[in-house]
Amino acid sequence: MHIPDGFIDAPTSAAAGAVAVGALAVCLRRSGEMLEDKEAPLAGLVAAFVFAVQMLNFPVAAGTSGHLLGGLLAAVLVGPYLGALCVSVVLVVQALLFADGGLSALGLNIVNMALVGAFAGYGIFLLARRVLAANPGGVVAASSVAALLSVVLASVVFTLEYAIGGTGGASLGRVAAAMIGVHVLIGIGEAVITGLTVGAVLAVRPDLVYGARGLRAASPTAPQAATVGG
């Protein structure tokens, strides 16, 4: 899903760059307000983990692979603001050191993989949590559903970017169908990896899962907190 230089024209790439810079400035301010110094190593860990797992391309269909995008995973673990920053660090490092994802396309890639995953994905996660059980299993299920949909949404956003400033003159309908089709499959991988990771962290340190914060009040180890309903 890393867009190289050349697929999207310069004005569209520059506009996405401006959106990315503005959004990340807000993220930096908000996460600075909301979090404490002790969360710094967690931010580092989330970025490092997303980087490592993004290297693990899995086969999805004949001659095609996919890998974790990680925006929703990061948001569930450390919140959408810091999560978006963590994935953006990964994308910048990949573009600068590893020549993966174009430099002029960096803004596009931050929009598609960091912002869509961390914010739209987290919104879907919150909606899913409302209809799912308020327990660790519900958080894992909501994470998986939101992970899948965030990848599909990222492929839709790419198609919009291609519609605005795409090069090569491919048919929009065919680009949309092909992008969405293959990213449903990649999204299943995203759902599995995200669910396993959130489940593993919930098992050892549930207090470190941002998206599970509401659960602690209902846990049997915290009887002083009032539980409503059953």
Next chain:
Amino acid sequence: MARRRLAVFVAAGLLVALALAFFVSPEASSKPDGLNKVAIDQGFADKETAHRTADSPLAGYGVRGVGSDRLSTGLAGVIGVGATFGIAGGGFLLARRARRRTAAGGVER
């Protein structure tokens, strides 16, 4: 105590990330990813231009000069894990410090 437990968790998580990057990433599929495959099938893959950091000694997730592909990919993964951990963790701390310094003139202290 809580601080120490957090350090243990972060260290364990980093070990998992390093192990995935070093041992598993050389086994990853090298087929084009979803977007690249669509670009090939729909005929805009040739619009890709040369990458501006293609001369990086780590370009394409390998360490230039390391003969074994396996080792080259694995080491590149380890370097990437270290770089992302340091930049995200260190950058976050710096942002917090800068914020505290600005706030220091106010009511905070």
